[in-house]
Amino acid sequence: MTLKYFSHSAFQITTDDGIKILIDPFLDNNPTSPVKSKDVKADYIILSHAHGDHLGDTFKIASKDTLIISVSELANYCIAKGFKAHNMHIGGSFDFPFGRVKFTIAHHGSKTPEGDYAGEPAGIILTLKNKSIYHTGDTGLFSDMKLIGEMNKIDYMLLPIGDNYTMGITDAVKAVELVNPKIAIPMHYNTFPVIKADPYEFKMKVENKGLKCKVLNYGEEIDL
Ligand code: NI
Ligand code: MN
Numbered sequence: 111m112t113l114k115y116f117s118h119s120a121f122q123i124t125t126d127d128g129i130k131i132l133i134d135p136f137l138d139n140n141p142t143s144p145v146k147s148k149d150v151k152a153d154y155i156i157l158s159h160a161h162g163d164h165l166g167d168t169f170k171i172a173s174k175d176t177l178i179i180s181v182s183e184l185a186n187y188c189i190a191k192g193f194k195a196h197n198m199h200i201g202g203s204f205d206f207p208f209g210r211v212k213f214t215i216a217h218h219g220s221k222t223p224e225g226d227y228a229g230e231p232a233g234i235i236l237t238l239k240n241k242s243i244y245h246t247g248d249t250g251l252f253s254d255m256k257l258i259g260e261m262n263k264i265d266y267m268l269l270p271i272g273d274n275y276t277m278g279i280t281d282a283v284k285a286v287e288l289v290n291p292k293i294a295i296p297m298h299y300n301t302f303p304v305i306k307a308d309p310y311e312f313k314m315k316v317e318n319k320g321l322k323c324k325v326l327n328y329g330e331e332i333d334l
Contacts, residue, residue: 111238111334113266115326117142118163118301121245121268122150123334125238129153129208133234133245136166142301144329147171156211156236158247159220160184160228163301169193179211183229187222200232209238214258216249218276233258241265241334244289248298251281259289266334267291270298271312272305279307283315286323294323 114122119134120143132152137143140163147167155168157180165184169191172178178188178195185195198204203212214233222228233246235258244258245268258264267289270276276298277285286294294316299307309325316323326332 111241112331113243113334114331115295115297115328116140116145117328119158119245119248119268119270119297120166121297122152123208123236123238123243125208127208131156131208131236132171134158134164134166134247135168135171136163138167138170140166140301142328152176154179154206154208156180156234156245157184158216158234158245159218159231160187160222161220161231161248162223164248165223177206179206181213181229181232183227184220184222187226187228200230203235209236211236212262214244214246215252215254216247217252218248218250235262235264237262238334243268243334244291245297246270246285248276251277251285253288255285255288259291264289264291266293266295268295268297271296271309272299272301272307274304276305279312279315282312283319286316286321287319290321292322294321295326296323 123131147170182197185197188195212235218231220228220231313323
């Protein structure tokens with residue numbers, strides 16, 4: 111099983127059975143992504159929320175067989191666009207062929223490209239075989255992260271550090287302390303000037319708390 115980072119909040123997971131799962135595939139208008147929508151395929155696309163830098167190229171990548179997974183309002187928007195989607199909501203989890211998906215709260219907004227309300231933004235907990243990944247989505251720091259960490263043993267926590275729209279480094283370090291994952295992976299930084307942040311400063315500050323951090327390069331793939 112592998113995890114590949116495309117930059118911003120876009121990741122690809124490939125299971126041992128070859129199932130491809132994309133999270134927040136913002137590629138074509140993403141100046142930092144080494145791949146574009148034509149280069150990727152997905153059996154499943156999981157969306158944290160509808161902002162353009164997360165919904166991204168979902169409708170270019172999704173084929174008739176791709177299942178989009180998101181909160182109901184966003185899933186219904188995808189269905190109205192002619193795609194297959196599975197409606198979920200915050201606090202709920204569901205077993206898919208590749209593993210379990212659970213949506214958590216995230217403190218942020220969510221609108222469709224047309225400006226319509228797209229439901230609440232969410233974080234995503236994926237449990238694949240015996241590994242768990244918590245992609246926080248775009249969010250500010252919140253104390254329930256402690257509960258999320260206690261109720262779900264998190265191996266990999268993917269979290270924003272770019273500030274302005276989300277947590278910056280100081281709050282993100284606190285978020286890692288609250289969740290206590292095996293490894294923290296920073297995301298949502300340096301894509302645009304307004305979210306400039308040094309991932310190695312974040313790594314140093316996480317390690318100073320006795321926790322582990324891995325900075326992924328754009329396009330880097332790791333074994334889970
Ligand atoms: Ni957003
Ligand atoms: Mn964003």
